[in-house]
Amino acid sequence: MPARIEDVAAHAGVSTKTVSRVLNGHPSVRAVLRTRIEASIRALNYVPNPSARSLAGNRSYLIALLYDNPTSGSSYVMELIVGVLQACKGTPYNAVLHPFEASDDPVAQIDRFVAHHRPDAVILVPPHANNLKLLQRLDELDLRYATISSRSHQSRIDIGFDERKAAADIVRQLIALGHRRIGHVAGLKGHGAHVWRLSGYRDALRKAGIEYDESLVVPGDFSFASGVAGAKALLDRRNAPTAIFAANDDMACGVMREAHARGLAIPGDLSVCGFDDTPVAMLVSPGLTTVHQPCREMGRLAVEGVLASIRDPALQLQTHVPYALQPRASTGAPAKR
Template sequence: MPPRKPSTPGEPDTGFSRKRATINDVARLAGVSKKTVSRVINASPSVQQETRERIEAVIKQTGYVPDPQARGLAFRRSFLIGLIYDNPNPQYVVNMQLGLLDAMRGSGFELVVHPCDRGHPPLVDDIRAFIERQKLFGVVLTPSVSEDERIAEMLREIDCAYIRVASVGLDAPGHMIETRDRLGGLAAARHLAELGHRRVGFISGVATFRSSAERRSGLEEGLAERGLTLDPSLVAEGAYTFESGLECARLLLDRPDRPTAIFAGNDEMAAGALHAARELGLSVPRDVSIVGYDDFQIASRVWPPLTTVRTPTRRIGQMAAEKLMGKEGAEPPPEDRLPTLVVRQSSGPPPQ
């Protein structure tokens, strides 16, 4: 047997310099049960702080590393979290992934991404098969798949942990992250009304997305505060893509009574609206103001840079993963989860 490395003065001689420590060793040295050690490893909030710190010190001292396969067998699930989405905006998906990974770093959990089509008839069965095949620990659902109650019912049926990200509360608080998109539409409307705009056009997202209705509701509420209404003839339905924003803006801006401002349901469509304005020889914001939604990278890279409603998508992803893993800490400040207006050069007073 190889000799053990002498312990550092002041530290107990554990003898684990050459031998891999086990969870039983950690439990023995910390004077607790194996179950308590497991709870600390899995970030359970049910362990007292003093006990947690003692166990963490022993883990660090012995160099104990949990076996992911053993953990998966113990829980009858893998340590995989699934991101299930049908969002047509690639930047939204990337930001959500980054947020999930921020929270999962160092936790032993890994991310599996599963795109889907909400209009596909066997959607629920496909998602169930994906979860069972991967033995997922839990899933995060983003709009609009998060709005499908059939999926939530299936997840409850198979006892799979889940978090729904949606513009309004659709489930118990423990299963929800609300983005409150109506407040974003309200902020955009107030900004344009304060600038003096009276004819405001709206390019909505996909009709089946709850966010489209919520952002329109906020826009109408904000205009109503100034005694204004949203003219139905100045509303065009897009698809949350650049191309749809371009086409919708062409229709709105080619009218003889065109709007003096356009609120687009996301930055991709707002960028398309900027392009349409240039095609028609209009200057932004001198001839028409354009406001987007999301504040993704494209918003600050187009010209002029977009005034937009910022949604903290990456932070929301982080919050969703923390909630799913049971690592939720203190309630985050409102600005960490609510939409806020970012004013740039694409909005100004209406033409005289």
């Protein structure tokens, strides 16, 4: 038989009223007690009745994750989604996943979405996390939100990490292997990742005394196809690079595909590295050298932060999570020419 609220109360050693307060995000419950009740909810696999809660508290108990361009950067988005879903488990909240076209009017879109779904909070992924008009509209609607990797200082709750330094670190690794001509397939303009990862690439070159060559930087949009196109542009050059740093793993896999099509050995003829450490990085052969971005953890922290802001609207939280280089077999010393 499914657990009832009375079972949770007995398990946690509290009253049903206290459990109800936790389920409704009431700020008066002490943190230690809230943690104990949430543990009991998970232990008993208690699933509250959302319809009853909504009627009683005038809430939807929905957290919306708004993202754009689902086909490009899909591995990154999927990892964030997993983190969001895991964070909602064991809470009264459910997640709504909604593709949100960046090319359309963001204010009109959010107005329609809120009117239809009535979310209690929103999590924004780039480029929406950088859209000042959208953030301003959310403030006007008094709707709690958290951003992931936002360039804007307007967001009260943001989860990110030092992408510029991470990009510099992985390019420095290529330089340490002996590479001097390093190409870069950049990310989609409008994303903070485009700016931060390109800046990190340039930082590493400058620190090593290598002159920046803008012809070695080609545009991408975080998709596999743009990685293929970027590799073609770079490898068609008379003096082609010996290594290519792509701004995400999907594009790096596109680079590897084009290299294989040309009969180039990786890393014997060309070293390739990416960014994000999504599952695809371990599925390709050779394994892809990349930067581990804790996407699931970022999704989880965004949910926890936005739920905390429901209880405390004045809360401000800027969280930087750690990253790590993940060297694998796709990078090595350049071939002697």
